[in-house]
Amino acid sequence: MAETITADMVIHDVVTKYPATVKVFHGHGLPCTACAVGARESVAGGARTHRFPPEKLDLLVKDLNASVNGEPISVAPKKAPVGRGIPLTMAPEGEDRKIKKVIAIMSGKGGVGKSLVTGLLAVSLRRQGMRVGILDGDITGPSIARMFGTQGQPSKSATGGIDPLTSKGGIKVMSMNMFLEHESDPVVWRGPMISSAIKQFYSDVDWGQLDYLLVDLPPGTSDAPMTVLQSLPVDGIVIVSSPQMLATMIVMKCINMVRQLKGVIVGVVENMSYFETPNNERYEIFGPSNGTELVTMTGAPLLGQIPIDPNLALLCDAGRVEEYYADAYEALAANFVSTLKIKR
Ligand SMILES: Nc1ncnc2c1ncn2[C@@H]1O[C@H](COP(=O)(O)OP(=O)(O)OP(=O)(O)O)[C@@H](O)[C@H]1O
Ligand SMILES: [Mg+2]
The missing domain is CATH 3.40.50.300 (P-loop containing nucleotide triphosphate hydrolases)
Structure with a gap:
């Protein structure tokens, strides 16, 4: 069983560990994973930046967990725009950071x-x-x-x-x-x-x-x-x-x-x-x-x-x-x- 994803986890970390969650973010209309700055924020922070309704945050987190556990989610999963996954420039440390x-x-x-x-x-x-x-x-x-x-x-x-x-x-x-x-x-x-x-x-x-x-x-x-x-x-x-x-x-x-x-x-x-x-x-x-x-x-x-x-x-x-x-x-x-x- 995977760890529980919470609203205070950093988006970049979540999608790096669980790539399937990218489609959940986008399914909820959140472009954070494609946005260099948003990806560095927490799930709650990214949602706030993109004016995501606060009352829907719990549902988003629930769906992120559901996708990790292979369960159905409440929205249609959507692919991230081509070529705009986690930008390489935002890699945290080390050699792969541009x-x-x-x-x-x-x-x-x-x-x-x-x-x-x-x-x-x-x-x-x-x-x-x-x-x-x-x-x-x-x-x-x-x-x-x-x-x-x-x-x-x-x-x-x-x-x-x-x-x-x-x-x-x-x-x-x-x-x-x-x-x-x-x-x-x-x-x-x-x-x-x-x-x-x-x-x-x-x-x-x-x-x-x-x-x-x-x-x-x-x-x-x-x-x-x-x-x-x-x-x-x-x-x-x-x-x-x-x-x-x-x-x-x-x-x-x-x-x-x-x-x-x-x-x-x-x-x-x-x-x-x-x-x-x-x-x-x-x-x-x-x-x-x-x-x-x-x-x-x-x-x-x-x-x-x-x-x-x-x-x-x-x-x-x-x-x-x-x-x-x-x-x-x-x-x-x-x-x-x-x-x-x-x-x-
Ligand atoms: N050591 C210096 N010798 C000569 N001129 C200088 C020196 N330091 C700054 N200046 C000149 O003073 C002016 C103000 O400098 P600068 O624009 O770098 O300041 P700043 O702190 O960036 O200003 P701002 O707060 O408006 O952004 C510029 O015309 C700059 O060329
Ligand atoms: Mg200046």
Whole structure:
């Protein structure tokens, strides 16, 4: 006799162990097993996501058990859409996982350089021969496509998904900007639409084999960071801060949110730490470094301190971030790569 399936079991686990249950989910009109994000949720969670009537949940669970035990079920079993079983990208761990590490870049506050750190990390990982993708999770204020100078619209992939754009240096990029007629068109969307766009950027995009998928988040603790932390298989979070930020409670809010959602902070980056003149004079424009406090607050290592560099801002604006080289930054990149390797 098989074990009893309950509403709090993860859909992916249920259908992996009992493939026949896929038809039961679909028979009940639930596409969860074909949906990369839904498959990671519990049976109850997937049902909620797809607005399944709560009063029918018991019946669904009963039918799942019935199908496992070879008994009749209350609905006509239905096949999953062709080619959309459990997407390979969602395989939990190990070699068969197409995207090996998903890293989200977060900060409590806007304008501290999350997107810039995301871009720079991607560039450096790529320089080390890694296969890298960036999912621009800032749906209403996307900046990644601009930074990499990727232009044009993503096309339909051979498997019916979306092909991301690829930067000159070979980094795969998916950003809301690519879907706008004009770069300056506003995206006037409410939370649920933003969440759904982020999920689609993950599950409907053909990322192919990636070593790292970096997710650039908008500031704060709103829908977008929540969606990413709850719905994407995030392996680690990098927190970006700047020296003057510690005076506020903003960084702490962000750290607390990560903790509440059971995320793992793998490192902290302090941006805009200082400015160095051509004569090597250092000015701590935003005050002394708070690196030590950040480490205490997060329990994660300080991966690096990035100086204010007008050349960097210039290259970002010109879509040429991949041409940037600086010693301070190379140290950050090396720390990042070694920290993540240790974590897993
Ligand atoms: N160390 C730096 N040196 C020079 N310019 C920088 C540095 N860090 C960030 N900038 C510039 O500051 C601006 C804001 O940075 P960025 O867009 O990365 O911040 P963000 O935290 O992603 O902002 P948002 O919260 O709006 O998403 C950009 O124009 C960027 O090029
Ligand atoms: Mg940003």
